[in-house]
Amino acid sequence: MTAQPPDVSAVTALVADAATAPSLHNAQPWAFRYLRDIGVLRLYADFERALPRTDPDNRGLHLGCGAALLNLRVAAAAAGLAPLVRLLPDPACPELLAEVHLCGTGPPDGALARLSPAIRRRHSSRLPFRDEAVPAAVLEKLREAAGAEGAQLFFPGAWHVQSLLELVRDAEGREARDPEVRGETEQWTRTDPPGGDVAADGVSGEAFGPRQRGTSAPVRDFAAGRPVPGRGWAAFEKNPHIALLGTVHDGPVDWLRAGQALERVLLHVTTEGLVASVTSQPLEWPETRWAVRDPASSMAHVQMVIRLGHGPEGPASPRRPVAELLDVL
Known part of the structure; x- marks a missing residue:
């Protein structure tokens, strides 16, 4: 629980975890803006990274940004935060996909926090799996x-x-x-x-x-x-x-x-x-x-x-540096 907005270094770490999410063709079509005075982190779609022929409705783009948002929530919970999330908060601004109020009160989500160690370990595996049942x-x-x-x-x-x-x-x-x-x-x-x-x-x-x-x-x-x-x-x-x-x-x-x-x-x-x-x-x-x-x-x-x-883990995909993703106001 926190009453003060997290500092920029803490938000940078949150965005770094968010950006490990999967996305269509690993285009990483997201951008973040932190309003530090009020502790609000905004998630935007980066339409310059859209795939207009493969994904003409931007459905896949939204899926990737949603995955990044989940990672952000997991990382925030692991950091002891209880963020409040609003999806599509401004109909006049379709590229603004979510507002995350990092100064929410209450206990962090323990179920999400427990997933934090998996954020950096999760990779897509396009290798052969074993023919074994999943329990x-x-x-x-x-x-x-x-x-x-x-x-x-x-x-x-x-x-x-x-x-x-x-x-x-x-x-x-x-x-x-x-x-x-x-x-x-x-x-x-x-x-x-x-x-x-x-x-x-x-x-x-x-x-x-x-x-x-x-x-x-x-x-x-x-x-x-x-x-x-x-x-x-x-x-x-x-x-x-x-x-x-x-x-x-x-x-x-x-x-x-x-x-x-x-x-x-x-x-x-x-x-x-x-x-x-x-x-x-x-x-x-x-x-x-x-x-x-x-x-x-x-x-x-x-x-x-x-x-x-069951099978071998796939290799890690490249990631854009946080400096390209995060704007601080």
Whole structure:
């Protein structure tokens, strides 16, 4: 509990943790402004980092910013703060996504604070997972994590998983035939070997993972047909564990909530010693998005497809320096 606004160094640390969140093509489409006299930290969308062809409605952008907001809340709770959050506080300013009042009174959220060690450990893993069951108790914890943020987490049955894999392949084919989508993928991915100046955003070749041999796990192939030096082939899990994250409605505030739910689920996955990757490929095409949901479930709008299981951790993705993200007034 605090009555005084946190100092700039403390807020800088919060933003550094927030910025480790996942985002579409690791574009990191967020910016922060700290009003230090009143202890308010504002989260803005950086539309210059949008992907207009891949993500024309900015749904994915909002999901990424929501994930960053969840990390911020976790880091604040671990620092003993009890922030108050307002989503979309100004209809006249759509790029202002949230206001976080850091001087809130009351005890910090202990459930969020316990997730703090996972913030820096969470990485997307596009490597093969083992064909091992995920304990039912863990799946229930993940459901509860999504529910705590106003979203739903659904684990589809075997027939639905096969349908999802077909939809992923369909979306990959659509992407391969669309030069504008391919161009955005090439803009935000690096196929050159590591060395020299390292970009602070995008997806590096070492994070692509190997090509799939004889299996069809829902892992986005960022190479998009381009050669990647040193990239090999591997057999992935035959029966991937898939979760669908969704919401009742499908507007910007729902996307922000879904992004927070996504990151809360991923932090729990990390805490449980599991790994995960996400894909939105079949959700990026209106022709396939409607088919992703299970008509027998109550989930109205699927926001993300999550692959989880037992396997090696993925490499850390590059991050922009906080000095580029945070403005202090």
